[in-house]
Each structure stands twice: as structure tokens, then as C-alpha cells.
Amino acid sequence: MKILAIETSCEHATAALLAGGETLERPLEGHANHSEYLLPMLVSLLAEAQFRLQDLDAIAFGAGPGAFTGLRLACSVAQGLAMGAELRVVPVCSLAALAVQAKAERVFVASDARMGEAYAAAYRFASPGVPIEVSAPVCVPPEALVLPDGQAWVAIGSALGHHDGRFPPALRAQASGWMPNSVARACDVARIAAQELAAGRSVAPECAAPIYVRDKVALTTEERRIRGGRA
Amino acid sequence: MRVLGIETSCDETGVALYDTCGGLLAHRVHSQIDLHAAYGGVVPELASRDHIRCLPVLVRQTLEEAGCGLEAVDAVAYTVGPGLAGALLVGAGFAEALGTARGVPVLPIHHLEGHLLSPLLSGDPPAFPFVALLVSGGHTQLMRVGGVGDYALLGETLDDAAGEAFDKTAKLLGLGYPGGPQLARLAADGRPGRFALPRPMLRSPDLDFSFSGLKTAVVNVVSAPAWDPDDVADLAADFQEAVVEVLCAKSLRALAETALSQLVVAGGVGANRRLRARLDEAAAEKGWRVYYPEPELCTDNGAMIAFAGALRLSAGESVGRGGGAIRVRPRWALAELVPPRTG
Numbered sequence: 326m327k328i329l330a331i332e333t334s335c336e337h338a339t340a341a342l343l344a345g346g347e348t349l350e351r352p353l354e355g356h357a358n359h360s361e362y363l364l365p366m367l368v369s370l371l372a373e374a375q376f377r378l379q380d381l382d383a384i385a386f387g388a389g390p391g392a393f394t395g396l397r398l399a400c401s402v403a404q405g406l407a408m409g410a411e412l413r414v415v416p417v418c419s420l421a422a423l424a425v426q427a428k429a430e431r432v433f434v435a436s437d438a439r440m441g442e443a444y445a446a447a448y449r450f451a452s453p454g455v456p457i458e459v460s461a462p463v464c465v466p467p468e469a470l471v472l473p474d475g476q477a478w479v480a481i482g483s484a485l486g487h488h489d490g491r492f493p494p495a496l497r498a499q500a501s502g503w504m505p506n507s508v509a510r511a512c513d514v515a516r517i518a519a520q521e522l523a524a525g526r527s528v529a530p531e532c533a534a535p536i537y538v539r540d541k542v543a544l545t546t547e548e549r550r551i552r553g554g555r556a
Numbered sequence: 557m558r559v560l561g562i563e564t565s566c567d568e569t570g571v572a573l574y575d576t577c578g579g580l581l582a583h584r585v586h587s588q589i590d591l592h593a594a595y596g597g598v599v600p601e602l603a604s605r606d607h608i609r610c611l612p613v614l615v616r617q618t619l620e621e622a623g624c625g626l627e628a629v630d631a632v633a634y635t636v637g638p639g640l641a642g643a644l645l646v647g648a649g650f651a652e653a654l655g656t657a658r659g660v661p662v663l664p665i666h667h668l669e670g671h672l673l674s675p676l677l678s679g680d681p682p683a684f685p686f687v688a689l690l691v692s693g694g695h696t697q698l699m700r701v702g703g704v705g706d707y708a709l710l711g712e713t714l715d716d717a718a719g720e721a722f723d724k725t726a727k728l729l730g731l732g733y734p735g736g737p738q739l740a741r742l743a744a745d746g747r748p749g750r751f752a753l754p755r756p757m758l759r760s761p762d763l764d765f766s767f768s769g770l771k772t773a774v775v776n777v778v779s780a781p782a783w784d785p786d787d788v789a790d791l792a793a794d795f796q797e798a799v800v801e802v803l804c805a806k807s808l809r810a811l812a813e814t815a816l817s818q819l820v821v822a823g824g825v826g827a828n829r830r831l832r833a834r835l836d837e838a839a840a841e842k843g844w845r846v847y848y849p850e851p852e853l854c855t856d857n858g859a860m861i862a863f864a865g866a867l868r869l870s871a872g873e874s875v876g877r878g879g880g881a882i883r884v885r886p887r888w889a890l891a892e893l894v895p896p897r898t899g
Contacts, residue, residue, distance in 0.1 A: 360645065361881035364656055368879040378657050393601060394642055397608050398882070401649030404612045409626060409657025531612035537605070546596040 326522065327381045329367060329406070330515035331399040333359045334391025334419040335436070335483065341511035342370045343519060348512040349374060360398050367406075378410040383527055385518030387509050388416035389536040390444040390462055391436065396535035404530040413527035415518035418536060420482075421456040422513040424448040427479040427504060432456070433472055435484035435492075436508075438464050443484035444538055447473050454516055464539040467491040477501040483508060557869065558624075559631045560615070560654075561862025564607040564647030565639025565667045566694070567591075567598045570858035571614040573622045573629070574866050580677060582621035583859040584614045585852075593733050604642035611650055618858075626658060631875075633865025636664030637885030638694075644884035656878030663865040663875050664883075668890045670860035671822040672701060674849040677863050682818045682847040687810045690890075691803060691831075692823030693719035693736065697890065698763050698810045701820070704867045705895035710810050711763025718799055719825045721767035725774050725795055729788055739792050740828055746793030751777055753798045763806050763813070770798055796830055804834045808842070817844045827854040871896035 328343045338359040341350035349370060354362045371378060384407045386399040400416075407414045424432040424446075435445040442464050448456040459473050467488040472478045479502030485492070486505035497503075521527065544552070558581070563570035572583030588606050592598050619625060634651035637644055648664070655662030672688040675681060687710070690697045696713035716724065719736055726735020731742065753773050756766040774795055777783060807819055819839060825831065826848055835846045853859055869875070873896035 360649065361883060364652055364879050364882060368656065393604070394645060397604060397642070397646055398649050401608055401611075401646050402653040402882075404608075405650040405653025405655075406657045408612060408615065409654045531616055533612075534609065542601045543595055543599040545594040547594070 326519050327376060328383050328385050328415070328515045328518050328522070329370070329381055330385040330511040330518060331363065331403060332387035332419065332422065332509050332511040332514045333363065333395040333399045334387045334389050335395065335508050337508045338395070339511035340366045340370060341515045342374050343515035344374055344376065348515055350510065350512040359395065363398065363402060378406060381410070381412055383413045383415050383518060383522050385415040385417055385514050387419040387422055387511070387514045388534070389419050390438065390464065390538040391419050393537065396537070400533055400535050404533050407530040414530050414533040415521050415527045416533055416536070417514045417517045417521070418462065419509040420444060420446040420462050421448060421458070422517055423482060423507060423509040424456050425454055425513040425517070426507050426510070427481045427502065428453065429477070429479035429502060431475060431478045433478045433480045433500065434482045435467070435470065435480065436482040437484045437487040438539060441466060443467050443470065443488060445470055445484070447478070455520060456517065462536065462538050468493060470496055472496055472499050480504065481507050557630045557866065558628055559633050559862045559866040559869065560629045561858040561860070561865060562611065562632065562634040562647045562651045563670070563856050563858045563861045564611060564643050565635045565637070566643060566856060567603050568856040569607050569610045569614055570856055570861070571611070571618045572858035572862045573618055574859060574862035576866050576870055580859050582618045583857060584618050584621070585855070585857050586610045586614060589734060596727070596733050600640045600642055603640060604646055607643055607646040611646060629658065629660060631661040631663060631865060631869055633663040633665050633861050635667045635670065635861055636883070637667065637888040639667055639886060641884055641886040644886060645882070648882050648884050652878055652880065652882045659877055661869060661875040662878050663868060663873070665861050665864045666888060666890060666893055668695060669893060670864045672699060672820060673704070673864050673867065674822055674853050674860040675820045675847040677853060677859060678847070678850055682820055685816055686818035686820050687807065687814055687816050688820040688822060689803065689807045690823050691718050691821065691825040693717060693723060695823060696765050698806060699890060700814050703895060704871060705893050707890050707893055709889070709891040710814070711765065711806060713765040713767060715766050715768040716771065718765070718767055718803060719823070721771055721799060722825065724771050728771070728774055728778065729792065740796060740830070742789050743792040743796040743830065746789030746791070748790070748793040748797040750787065750790045751794040753794050755798055755802055758802050758805055763810050765802060765806065767799065770795065800828070800831045800834050803831060804838055807835065808838055811844055819844065819846045821846060821848050824855050827851060868896045872898040874898060
């Protein structure tokens with residue numbers, strides 16, 4: 326199976342090519358302007374592996390949650406490449422991809438969502454590298470987070486560092502591991518996408534969408550009025 | 557040669573397929589007006605979300621309407637700026653990736669170049685050189701257009717765009733969102749001449765505009781004790797007359813100063829009936845002519861982007877075939893554009 330994967334949901338972005346069980350992954354230059362480096366990197370990854378886009382089985386992308394603009398960069402490029410090369414698209418939850426890195430049976434993911442909040446979800450692993458969702462991604466203040474039942478949850482994600490001290494003491498006490506410096510990577514997006522594709526789960530390019538989770542992004546005129554602001 | 561055009565600079569998603577031999581083969585526009593109505597204005601994040609949801613669907617529909625597949629697309633043109641950064645990035649990312657996958661030329665197009673060339677898509681097009689009045693919710697500019705990419709700024713608004721003044725005044729009068737077209741409809745039922753509104757910069761010797769003072773004048777009228785809300789249609793008519801009179805006077809002066817006889821009017825406000833009537837009448841007196849885009853191409857659309865791309869490619873502009881940087885230019889003056897670069 327051959328999959329090209331993009332993960333630009335945070336400032337540390339990567340692209341990867343999965344083929345024959347091996348992954349080739351490259352970091353993207355640029356902190357907030359991955360858009361300038363993404364396509365040249367994808368082209369060079371394909372050239373290095375001596376594949377054409379048309380040889381691939383699918384384009385995968387880290388669909389989020391994460392930085393909105395980064396999610397749309399990955400999604401729009403995946404849509405365009407897939408439509409042009411007549412490929413399917415596999416959107417992969419960026420929190421699930423991040424969970425893989427913990428290499429544990431129970432993983433709690435919390436990545437920074439800015440505005441004082443965290444994107445959080447929990448996964449269990451019956452076999453390594455295959456995340457099973459225990460609790461779906463939410464966007465909440467760190468104080469509101471609770472671990473699901475059970476022992477030995479390894480916590481991972483940028484929110485652990487950004488909001489250290491704001492997590493409930495019970496959560497910290499229950500966590501058997503604390504990995505604040507990890508971000509989702511394209512190689513894990515590619516591997517999860519391979520599982521999805523094998524299970525028949527992929528979408529047409531026009532159905533590929535980011536997973537925003539945070540859906541309230543502005544106040545309506547009526548809501549502003551209620552809050553005493555200007556119409 | 558067939559060019560796919562993609563427009564995502566603000567609150568309309570537009571896709572079109574233009575053929576240099578067969579003309580406009582198909583075009584689709586999805587308006588986000590309903591999406592933003594509850595917010596009283598365009599919410600950039602919601603605009604971006606809607607673009608990425610609609611764009612690939614519109615591409616499929618456009619190709620279907622044209623009765624061809626992607627193999628028939630010889631180039632992809634997209635709006636690279638000016639506009640909302642996040643919205644532009646959706647179109648740029650998709651277009652650059654599509655061009656990369658197809659191995660065809662990809663052309664970043666200036667949004668306003670698309671607008672000012674759009675009257676050339678009509679059955680009875682003007683010929684270069686001409687004066688263009690670009691008048692919309694985001695822009696009010698007079699340009700001398702010598703040819704594709706040869707644009708000299710003659711004058712522009714120093715504050716609000718004309719369309720913005722319409723929308724803001726409509727909001728003051730409680731006409732909802734987007735209020736500009738509603739204000740114009742209301743004005744059609746009113747009698748102008750009852751309210752003495754200013755004609756900002758009418759007598760200034762340049763070709764610049766200013767519309768924010770007009771809005772303030774309307775505020776003064778409706779907050780005066782003598783104000784009768786039943787007179788709102790008359791006030792709307794006077795407001796429209798003031799805007800139209802200034803736009804007309806400066807456009808005619810631009811023609812006189814450049815010694816040209818063709819005026820092209822493009823942008824959303826170009827659909828205003830009163831503006832068209834006054835311009836046609838005034839130009840005819842001088843033996844000049846005014847050209848407008850087809851009504852459906854007055855708002856943002858992909859057809860004008862595909863067309864501008866086709867003109868540049870036909871002129872031999874050398875362009876990349878995807879695989880390059882995805883960059884947008886949210887702020888970009890039209891006068892910085894250059895004619896097609898060959899070789």
C-alpha cells in the first residue's frame with residue numbers, strides 16, 4: 326500500500342510517504358508558513374521513492390483538531406492532489422496520530438487549542454499503532470478534563486506543557502506517563518490511514534473535511550446585543 | 557486552451573471553465589450571504605470553512621456542466637489576492653495541488669484584474685485602452701487600462717469603498733445584511749432632493765473619493781429630532797444620488813483627462829441601476845461609451861479569474877506547473893501588476 330500523508334495541524338509540520346510497510350518522513354521548514362514548503366516537499370518525497378502521484382493508493386492528512394489554517398492547508402492540498410490524480414482521501418484525527426507516539430495501552434491526548442483551552446481525547450491500543458477511540462475529541466479548559474476509568478493512562482500532547490498547573494490534580498495523579506513535548510507526525514497519519522484504507526474507509530476528495538471540534542468562532546448580532554455590545 | 561478558474565477571496569466560492577475558442581463553457585458560484593447574515597458581516601473563519609467545503613464540489617459540477625473531465629483542463633488559474641488570507645489560502649492550496657497533480661500551468665491571478673477584464677467576456681466587448689471604474693464593497697478605484705497587466709491608478713477612495721458605504725448606511729437604517737442592494741431597492745421607491753447630503757470630494761481636482769463622511773451625514777439626519785422614519789425611502793434615494801453623482805463625475809473626468817472614450821464599470825456596485833443610468837446618460841452626451849460585465853459576472857466569480865488566466869497564458873506568460881510554494885497576497889495593489897512575462 327502506498328500513501329502520501331500531510332500533517333500541518335500545529336507549528337511543527339511533517340510530510341511522509343508510506344510504501345511497502347516503510348515510511349519516509351520529512352519535517353517541513355517554516356514555522357507559520359508551511360504552505361510555502363509543502364508541495365515542494367511532497368514532490369521531492371515522491372521523487373526520492375521514484376513514485377508518481379498516480380501510483381499511490383490514497384492521500385492522507387491530519388484532519389485535526391488543531392490550528393484552523395493548518396488543517397485547511399492540509400485538507401485543500403489533499404483535495405487538489407487527490408482530485409487531480411483520481412485518488413481517494415483518508416482524513417485522520419490528529420489526536421489519534423499523536424496517541425500512537427505514547428506506545429502505551431491507554432493514552433490520553435491533550436493538545437493546545439489556544440484561548441486557554443485544550444483539544445483532548447482518549448484511546449486504547451489492543452495492538453501497537455492501532456488506536457481505538459475511548460472518548461471523542463473535545464475542546465475544553467484543562468480544569469474540566471477527566472481521565473476515563475481504568476489505570477495507567479499515559480498523557481501526551483502540547484497542552485500538558487502549555488497549561489501545566491491547570492490540570493486537575495486527580496488527572497495528574499492518575500497519569501502513569503507525561504509527554505508534553507510531542508506533536509502529531511505524518512508517518513503516524515500515514516500508518517493509521519493504511520489501516521483505514523484496508524478497512525474500506527476513505528472518502529472522495531470533495532468529502533474530505535477538517536475536524537475543527539471548536540465550532541463556535543464568532544458571536545451573532547443577537548448574541549452581541551444580549552451581551553450588551555454593539556449590534 | 558481550457559482554463560479552470562477558482563475564486564475564494566471573500567464570501568463567494570466561484571469556479572469556471574473558460575475555453576479560448578469556445579468562450580465560457582460553465583461556471584458556478586456559491587454565495588455565503590446567508591451564512592454571514594446572522595453575524596451582520598463576513599466572519600473570516602466561517603468564510604474559509606465554507607470555501608473548503610464547497611470548492612471541490614463546485615469544481616466537479618463545473619466540469620460536469622461543461623461535459624468534460626480534468627484531462628480537458630489545460631491550466632488552473634486562481635485568485636491569489638487581495639482578500640481574506642484564510643479564504644485565499646483555500647483556493648491557492650487546492651489550485652496549486654490540482655495543477656501539481658495534473659502537471660499543467662498554474663496561474664495566480666489578482667482579484668481586481670479579474671473584475672476589470674470581465675466586461676471583455678461579453679458579446680460586445682470594449683477594446684484597449686480604456687478607463688475602468690472598479691466599485692464594490694471592498695474597492696473604489698479608477699484605473700487606466702492599457703492592456704493586460706498595464707494598469708495605472710488614477711484615483712481611489714481615501715476611506716470607505718462605495719459598496720461599504722452602502723452597506724454601512726443600510727445598517728444604520730436597519731435594513732439588514734448585506735444592506736447595500738436593499739438600500740438601492742428602497743431608494744427606487746423614494747424621491748431624492750429632500751435631504752441635503754454632501755457630495756464628498758466632488759470639487760477636489762483629483763480623481764480620489766471619500767465616502768465615510770456621507771455615512772456620518774446620514775447619522776445626523778436620522779438622529780435629528782425632526783426625523784420621521786416614514787421618510788427612509790427618500791433618504792435612501794438622496795444617499796444613492798450622492799454616491800452616484802460623485803462616481804459619475806470622477807469617472808467622466810478620468811475619461812477627459814486620459815483622452816479615452818470607453819469606460820468599463822466592474823464590481824458589485826456596478827450592478828446599481830441608478831449608477832448605470834446616470835453613467836450611460838452622461839457618457840452619451842460626450843459621445844463616449846460605458847461597458848459593463850454580464851449581470852451574473854458583477855459579483856465575485858470564477859469566470860473572470862479563468863478569463864484573466866487565459867489572457868495571460870495566451871500572451872505567452874511563463875508560469876509554473878505546480879509543485880511550488882503556496883502563497884497568498886491578502887493586500888496587493890493592482891497598479892503593481894505587470895503585463896504577461898514571457899520566456
